[in-house]
Amino acid sequence: MDSHKYKVVIIGSGPAGLSAAARAAHYSQEGSSHLLLEAFSSPAKTIFQYQKGKHVMDEPGFLDLRSPMEFVAGKRETVLQAWEDGLKNCEVNVQYETEVVSISGENPNFIIKLKNGNEITSENVILSIGLQGNPRKLGMPGDDESDFVRYTLEDPAEFEDKTIVVIGAGDAAIENALGLAQQNTVHIINRKNEFARAKEGNLNAVLAAINSKSNEFYCGYNTNVKSVQLPDGNGQNGAIVLDTPDGDKEIACDCIIARLGAIAPRRFVESCGVQFPNDKPDSIPDLDNQYQSNVKGLYIIGALGGYPLIKQAMNQGYDVIEFIHGKEIKPADHPLLEQQFKLLPYAMDAQKVLELYQQRVPMFRRMNALAFRELIIESNIVIALDEELYTETQKEEKIARNAGVSKLTKLIKAGDYIFKKGDYSNSFYTIVEGEVYLDSGTGKKFTVGAGQFFGEMSLLSGRPRKAHAIASSDCILIETSRRIMIKLMNSNDEVAEGINRIFITRALQGAFSPKLPNKELVQLAGTVEMLEFKANEEIFKEGEKGAELYLIRSGTVSLSKGNVVTVQLQSGDLVGQMALMGNPVRLHTAKAAVRVEALKINRQQFITLVKSNPDEIKVLQKNLAELMKNSNSMGSVVEAAETVSFLLDKGLGEATNALVIDETLCVACDNCETACAETHNGISRLDRESGSSFAGLHIPISCRHCEQPHCMKDCPADAIHRAESGEVFIDTSCIGCGNCETNCPYDVIKMSYDMPKKPSLFAWMFMGVGSGPGEPKKVTIDKKAKDKGKKAVKCDACMDLKGGPACVRACPTGAAIRISPNDFVELVDGR
């Protein structure tokens, strides 16, 4: 046992740990000792394992770095070198290849047990082990990481004409296998009989590779690894023995890449006595303002503490050492907080305002203080002022802007729209002071006050705003983007439940206008069940007896009679109300056209709702009559209904703006593609001829601007947005990771280099300079574009063009139009 007791031991040498260790080394000169432990053989393992030459970003740009370690955006190699140098220069006491097995005790008596049997004692412990965890190993002799058995793949291009066995069925395994497949023989080994965990794009790609005869790509389903035979010497082949449904099988190979996922660090963290607020996999331990966990003297920083960005993590590393040494410093992001509150009429310190706000909103009250701080910094603080004060404050704003402040309190005039009905914005608003009026434009009006929130409809359904929101004077709002809100809802049950409850309450209000006291309505909302249906799942069947109706929360539901789709319904619509308003036998089969979330309302709940406001029954009956009329008129024209079935089948149910070509008018001139390329830097975002056709309608490969865009799902740079007018677009912060390309089920996103500039039409026509209009067939990519790399490109519905989509406006015959599901009936009726 090491008899020396350290002031602080830092576990994990990622960006957070490195920065903490470097700052601790500074205090070592004052006699306070430190030690940095790292299980791997070099610092920052996660970044070390990035692909060669990968660009490491230093987001968020507005935050300053506070660390003795250097860090600027750059190539992986440069970043790592700077840290190696920093470790030397700061004289950090570091031990590599030292794995910690357990931590026990609390301040000032921690005992840290190591894998080699040694024990270390310390007054404080900083956990900065990140989230990557340790890769799960094969679990048999010879499975240690070596040139033959690997658990990561840095660079697929490193391998050529080799035989490689990839083990695993997740996205990492599939991506590695596909990356290698172009120039190698690849076997992918799947324990199960399908790739159920894979993203749709990866799934399709791997199935295509398996089925294709042109490449050497093989898949073993229901296959386990039995043993590994290491190669005898350098350059020799090793082998793997597999347990397959047809008996044992040996494959000689050059390399085995096992992507079996990681052992999450949570269990280890819990073994130290740290508590987590819930059982969700992405839950973050409870920490105080100084990053201290419930175990006194045990601090958690970096990704494990909910701060996945390098710069943030490094700042935390610095701050936490200061706290341990009793220094009361303000966090590096304090100025950001001050700017957020700058134009508010308070004289309080920003930290105090933050605490006050958290108390104001019941839903946020029990939130982790750090998480709330993060929420405020990432949101906008909006204040609505009366004319006079507004003009005055605007001057103040101008001065601050001139001083170079980028993000400030957002000013609006009292009485202005926060959003308008029909806008495609999806931010979420929390009121901390004052009131906001919601006006549906159809006579329904609400007032929401301090502590309440609004905007949850569009946040959850992806549909346009259902009402105008108007700010009263002096009201103060927290405006949070959809991405941040979804992240919060995933990590905080209370917030998720609170929002869901209000969503249901307001949805019921919208659908039934009940005249119930608010308390009773909220209570009723609490009993309503939320159901989720996968695409193509049946909600109920024609001929069944039913006793409940459904209120669609997100997605599209199709109603069909026999095999013929007669109506389709969207979020906010009721499904199956006939069963409660007359005939209990279902007249239709209701099917989820895309993934659907719906609220199930039973007879009891329904009766309570409509009894409270009998006038509303007439409205419901009228709507139902309208639905029956539409359904029957569609049902009587089988061809039309078949066409709608086709459109839904091709995923147009979740579209908001899709290109549909009438084949009987299309003269195949491709002017639509040319126009697209010409208005979008030489790259067409639509492929006219590909895609599917039915009964003279053609759906080309082009973006449909989905209600809940699949592409937005995991964009690490947050580069994909939805414009207020509904267009989904990619901004210039795209890093070219290709996630959106993989996630899009409709193949409408491509990765592309910047095209060289085009000559003018006249220069091309009369002087033969460069290539003509449209996407150039042969093109040399210049060096600048190559250095920048491929970026994702997709249709933006020409949101920047005054006249609207160029594809439609360039069609000489009227064959191309853009429509949303609301237009289906008109589309097929007119044929």
Add this chain to the structure above:
Amino acid sequence: MHQNLLKYKHYRYLKLFLVLAVASIALYFSQGEDQPANGGTLQGYILGITSAFFILLLTFLGIRKRSYSSNMGTVEGWTSAHVFLGTSLLLITTLHAAFQVGWNVHTLAYILMLAVIFSGFFGLFAYMHYPRILSSNNNGTSQDQWFDDLQEIDEKIKNLAISCRTGVRLMVLSAIENTQLDSTLFKQLRGKDGSKIRLQSGSKQLVTNKNQEIIIDILSTAIPNSQKQAEASALNEILTLFSRRQRLLKIIRRTLQVKAYLKAWLIFHIPITIALLAALIVHILVVFIYW
């Protein structure tokens, strides 16, 4: 929702056409007794200037079509106007010329204009008629997919042919090798099947295999004559594949032909338009010089 270019905005340009027709006829008959109808009267000038302006406007479609971010109407609107204004020129220019023709540059311009307009009528017919044929011919499959299918069938046939006797095998391969799909616009328009086959191995002579009929005949007679069962079943499969191939080739050839029709008229329409513009300039200059 989809609306063809003639119906554009509730027949906006058809209505304009009718107004123009009535107005120009009225203008024609307003020419007095003392000065007989001619291009040189006031009315004649108005008709002439209108015609020249329309010709320029119609020519401008080529530029508007390529001004992809232009906000000046839609290309469909321009095309609709192009059709109706173009048609109205038949009447307006005839009235401008007051039915006089002769062996001169003026009549040359007139005839060139007629050629442009009538080639345009064919184009309009093609645009109205052929997309429907293309759509039902392709039946939801794109041209690239047809070619992919064809290639796949060819691969299958080649693999199966290995187990056939040499003579048949070589004929099968030569039928595939000498299948002809035309690449030039003119040949595509004709749509003639120039596919051939070599019946005797080693012989230089190729005979026609139009519509794959010869090879299909050969295969069907070879099946009862095959000595091995494996060969018979392979031949049977090849025969099925060739029948499928026959259908595919028909579809592809028809697709190419229809697409060629949709393009070919422009090859005529546009150069004559240029010639018309030249003749028009000469016509105007000559009128003023010899006034």
